[in-house]
Amino acid sequence: MPTLQDPLTIVTDLDGSLLDHHTYGWEPAESWLARLQAQHIPLVICSSKTAAEIIPLQRALGISGAPFIAENGAVVRLDDTARPAPFLPGNKADYPVLCQRLAELRARHAFKFTGFADVSEKEVSEWTGLTEHDATLARMREASESIIWRDSAEQFALFRQQLEAQDLTLVQGGRFWHVMRQGSGKGAALRWLLQHSSLSDSATVTIGLGDGPNDAPMLDIVDYAVVIKGYSKNPVILQRQDKHNIYHTAHFGPEGWSEGLTYFITQ
Known part of the structure; x- marks a missing residue:
């Protein structure tokens, strides 16, 4: 299991994961957010939300300027510029x-x-x-x-x-x-981001957290996957075979988010 001293990167969905499905609050996750910030562990948002929604949220979380993935992988931001998926050659589907x-x-x-x-x-x-x-x-x-x-x-x-x-x-x-x-999505966007950003260190250990079917491609490529209990009628089905690196939470939203990090990270 990784520790807070390892070169970690946390990749997280928002609605129903870090944010409560109903209230959009993240208070139950605050203690873990503070720990991550104290250890300078990157928090990468990977969400269906727009860049316009994510940027003020980053500010509120104290991670302004961090790379993020928006619109389910259709938009990637490395710096101050959000742009349509750069990993898709000739992407004109604005x-x-x-x-x-x-x-x-x-x-x-x-x-x-x-x-x-x-x-x-x-x-x-x-x-x-x-x-x-x-x-x-x-x-x-x-x-x-x-x-x-x-x-x-x-x-x-x-x-x-x-x-x-x-x-x-x-x-x-x-x-x-x-x-x-076609070709965009959370998994493709994250793979590109990990190769072309400040997160590209090969030693980086990734932990992903998500609650919906659209999170599955992202959860399939991180080192450790947290499937947060969600409200979708459709289950989150992962293709990966290393079941010991997958954890299904008992709690919803930010409670489940914190539960997943507690399970995987040795404090």
Whole structure:
């Protein structure tokens, strides 16, 4: 088991993991956050949230300027610039183009779904429990769209097929489906970040924490994986075979987050 003296990097999901699913608070994790900060252990956010949401959160957590992954891996930030996934050559699927493609598919096939681009901050606030100010930040998207699917399973299969034909893919999050460029995702983004940032030291030991199916690719490539008990109807299924390096928590949210770090890190 790693210790606080090892060259650790903590990679964390936000909603339902470090942040409470309902309140978005992180108070139960504060003691562990303080320990990590005291030992200068990097905390890398890997979330479905936008860069506009993550930057003020980093400030509140005392980790301003740290690299992060936003929009489920569709956006990566190494420094002060958040940009569409740099590990995808020729990535032109920025937000306006993506929304135009989705609108065309909806018109052509009569798909029933609603995205963030279709509604106001007030509706996003009602969907998520965010304040209208925070809902505004959630709508400041760069390379992915979050949607609520309201159609049949047959139509969904056709929708997925049509997206693939346009080099797009679907990722399931805790509340929404996320449409983004094929090849992006939390796992691909983290792999790129670990190779091209200040975290690229080969001796670094990574611990990942997440609660949803969209976290699985990220949890598959870290050294130690914490699967936090979540509210999703779909389980987090990992492909890795080293079961002794996977821990499933008994608690939700930041309580489970702290439980996972306590399990893996020898204090």
